[in-house]
Amino acid sequence: MSETNRRIVLAKRPSGLVDDETVRLESEPAPQPADGEALVKVRYLSIDPTIRTWMDDVPSYLPPIQIGEVIRSGGVGEVVESRTDAYQPGQLLFGMTGWQDYVIADAGERAMTVLPEGVPPGVAIGILGVTGMTAYFGITDVGQVKEGDVVVISGAAGATGSAAGQIAKIKGAKKVVGIAGGAQKCAHIVDELGFDEAIDYKNEDVAARLREACPDGIDLYFDNVGGSILNDCLANLAQRGRVVLCGAISTYNDDGPPVGPSNYLTLLVRRGRMEGFIILDYLDRFPAAQMEMAGWIAEGKIKSTEHIVEGLEKAPDALNLLFSGGNTGKVIVAL
Amino acid sequence: MSETNRRIVLAKRPSGLVDDETVRLESEPAPQPADGEALVKVRYLSIDPTIRTWMDDVPSYLPPIQIGEVIRSGGVGEVVESRTDAYQPGQLLFGMTGWQDYVIADAGERAMTVLPEGVPPGVAIGILGVTGMTAYFGITDVGQVKEGDVVVISGAAGATGSAAGQIAKIKGAKKVVGIAGGAQKCAHIVDELGFDEAIDYKNEDVAARLREACPDGIDLYFDNVGGSILNDCLANLAQRGRVVLCGAISTYNDDGPPVGPSNYLTLLVRRGRMEGFIILDYLDRFPAAQMEMAGWIAEGKIKSTEHIVEGLEKAPDALNLLFSGGNTGKVIVAL
Structure with missing residues (x-):
């Protein structure tokens, strides 16, 4: 194998947004699969806010990325060579690929999941992937959404928020209010995704608009953003209201x-x-939830939007989009 | 009836501690019981931190005390005249008395509870009253204490905190750590009440001591104080840790x-x-919980301490004690 593996590694812990000093693009020969392993060519990267948290040297639910390590990331790749019965050449797999061209999959700790026939890669890492599952369990299990609830979602035009709002609606919420930045995103979540109302945090007084939109208080607030919006939602919480910290x-x-x-x-x-x-x-x-979600997709009850960025070298910019609010829907890097 | 009813009313909403301008002592003829009512002479007042919150013009779980209204408070009184079968002269009743000498009880909205034979008034408004019930349901129901938990209690020498810690221990907590102000209170909760460890927030670095006392994190934190102690406990929370906001x-x-x-x-x-x-x-x-608590009192498993202040006119000072930390145990005003 004489292919080159380009990989983006952590060069320096960022202060604020990721910049040129944060990461470094390296090249090395693509790895050779040993017995029991397959070589996977990465096709798509799932760009999620949590990646930014892994760059800090702070204990979290996963260890921080170490300096010199490839940036941890979910993704979809294609099997190009296999020395295991677990994967066949040509199959699409999803799992933790990292920001690089090639990754080794095995049947153990580095196992990946074969993409079912007919599921587009963007859906696999989006609405049926961790993004959609986060929305699903956050709304149903942690948030305990119930018939008649007034639900507020922040980051509502983002991948998780847009799914969360639609799931709340499907599960019987009386009113779903989305908070997003800018008129275009607000129109999108109401007109395309069926949110009942939108609050434009860049141009409106969120606290006042929340009181208007939810005069009896918020039963369930799904928080993607923290900061002042979390505080405004807490102020307007209904009796026995739930705040889901996503x-x-x-x-x-x-x-x-x-x-x-x-x-x-x-x-x-x-x-x-x-x-x-x-x-x-x-x-x-996941499997049961993915089946339920797949049914909603087929019935047209839930929609997902993708924001595609081309090129591995653009992955850091794609990550920053999430923080500037430059995306609507799931950010994916296509390699 | 020619008795005088002294009553302490809200004169001006306080900024900070209650002072001379906050309340006013008024005198009026004691009320006359109508048919279906009894006249109750107040003997003891339950002094609780929540009284201070009712003085602010802020929506809460009960309406604010209005200017000119008597200060709302729990208490125990003796029936001195009855025109209802519900209460007999000489009986001790507990309920909402307000900061005054006399109160009217009826069988409806102003109903009070007859103190069972043999229960001292201090116990009725303390460990078997709202104070003890708050500790009981906070630890068991909201906090879901379980065998082997590491539990931290702030305000641990106070009426609610001292009960909460003892209840946690009875319910199987592996370790109960109390946070209190000063060496004397810390010694009291360990030596008298059976806490495993105490942190003196006035003289020790709470964050560092919490890490030392709870190296595997805090499973249940019962918060009476808010502020930096809440923040330090959050930082040291264990996986699936619970914070009970009391x-x-x-x-x-x-x-x-x-x-x-x-x-x-x-x-x-x-x-x-x-x-x-x-x-x-x-x-x-309450009845089931009170029965369980009464059993623990009888077995000597749970102890309560009272801090008695003499005289209705001293009620505002008694309330301020709670905020200066001048009390150990339940603050009661004896009239």
């Missing part, structure tokens, strides 16, 4: 701890609950 | 919203939960 994208590029939500005592006076979750805990329940 | 005594005298807990994202990465509750929601479960 992410805090507004804070990931800050140095030091974020500003805490000063309105947290509404949890006390309104008997509320704020709860975090890690989607890796739900892996054994 | 109060935020460190913040009640601040103007404006408290500083939010900047470490709230540990709830996300450690799959944690922070939940508030209001003890009034548990009223229908």
